[in-house]
Amino acid sequence: MAGNSSESGRTVAARTLALLGAFDVAHPRLSLSEMARRAGLPLATAHRLAGELEAWRALDRDEQGCYRIGLRLWETGLLAPVSSSLREVALPFMQDLYEASRENIHLAVRDGFDALYVEKLSGHSSVPVISRIGARLPLHATGVGKALLAFAEPAFIRAYCERPLPRYTRYTIAERGRLYRELARTQERGHAETNEEMTLGSTSVAVPIPHTSGAPTASLGFVAHSHRSELTGLVPALRAAAEGIARRLNESADDRAPGLVHDPSV
Amino acid sequence: MAGNSSESGRTVAARTLALLGAFDVAHPRLSLSEMARRAGLPLATAHRLAGELEAWRALDRDEQGCYRIGLRLWETGLLAPVSSSLREVALPFMQDLYEASRENIHLAVRDGFDALYVEKLSGHSSVPVISRIGARLPLHATGVGKALLAFAEPAFIRAYCERPLPRYTRYTIAERGRLYRELARTQERGHAETNEEMTLGSTSVAVPIPHTSGAPTASLGFVAHSHRSELTGLVPALRAAAEGIARRLNESADDRAPGLVHDPSV
């Protein structure tokens, strides 16, 4: 920065992004002071930068003057491949699965050490689940998570298991050795299963969405009440959908290769 | 800025946001040079700022080095009220409507002079439509758009009609006087209808989602093939859903009022 910056070496861009980073699921609505405190910025600086974000509509203000994430940022975020490609392709398949089963359906990708939920369909008849679009849940205790983890590169699996494995219920597989065995079984079967490992009373199955080269980038799964045990019967349908999604994803990737840049407006 | 800035008066924050603004639906994937050109920035500047955006994961790079919107920006965008409140509340109602009708269902809000599509459900049996989550379509030629326009403040209606009204098909109501009459009829009926006004072969009905005070903030509508004329029969279901959504939205707004800031993590 310039001037009497208290903390040298922090760029304007980084401070601006820190303001956006002050928002999270528990804090989707912040006053200027809260935002400044959470971003670690002096009030006057936060005020100036927030003004610029507001002008671009990355932030909005409600009647009380509190800041919220703005429409333009939401719109821009929709351009991320995870939404514009993956979600777009997967949604019709997920609706088919929903109509056939009436159970919760999740689509997740791996991001760092988390399963990131990209889409979720659920009706009134399905079990209420804690997931939510944009939610991050652990790889070792969810169906979609285990499907992502079991088919990841061995080095990643090892790295994941080295870390502490939080326990959510008494059924969570929180011991390294048991998790390795569970992942090996998942690889053999070709699909992941969970039983009350994240939430008591819920059971799930999931399959990876294959990728042409290497580890899967996404996974697809059902969650239901644990007393309904026919979930494994839905695995073939799940696998067919996953393969359909993979095929469509590769097609659109090929589309892109020859032209490299097709830019109608320039 | 500092230094030998060619264009004075443009702040770093504004340039950073201009880089994000270089992306749109037709350009979700940009090389550094394209991004710089579209943002109106010198290459070296764009390179530096893009590096900061990438570090925060507001941008990602693919195998070829091209930039795309990053996961973190997508995640942050989900915190916008339009997604975290409106969409979350409306989705179960929309699924009910879909199961009962098997038609396309749209949820839109007004943003400036556009209808902004917030959510869309459609099955394989429904007509393919041009809408897409995040799409912007005109207020005078779509069902959800007319529902938003007809129940807006009179001053806004006048301002909208002053502007040129683009024509999309020979059925588009592109004349000011006819549009006024159509909006009056929409107000009396309490719901909007369109007939091939945006797309030949498609018809739609829509209702506003009432707001405690003043103009509706959102609207909900069906789109179907125009030869299926029973769409008006679905209006009561649509209206019931809109009222349900409005009630749930007001409840959650009330939750917020007493505590003003309920912040479990601080």
Place this chain on the structure above:
DNA sequence: CCTGGCCTTCCGGTGAACGGAAGCTAACGG
């Protein structure tokens, strides 16, 4: 080997950015 397109790194001058302090507004209580 040369050429063209694109990405990345370097570096010195300078004006945009910084943030403490003061002013402002609103709500509350005595």
Place this chain on the structure above:
DNA sequence: CCGTTAGCTTCCGTTCACCGGAAGGCCAGG
């Protein structure tokens, strides 16, 4: 009515982060 508190907004002199032309790298195509 006025003192107090809490939060937002504005002001302004100092200074260092930013700027971007230029040079260097890299790759593919001729």
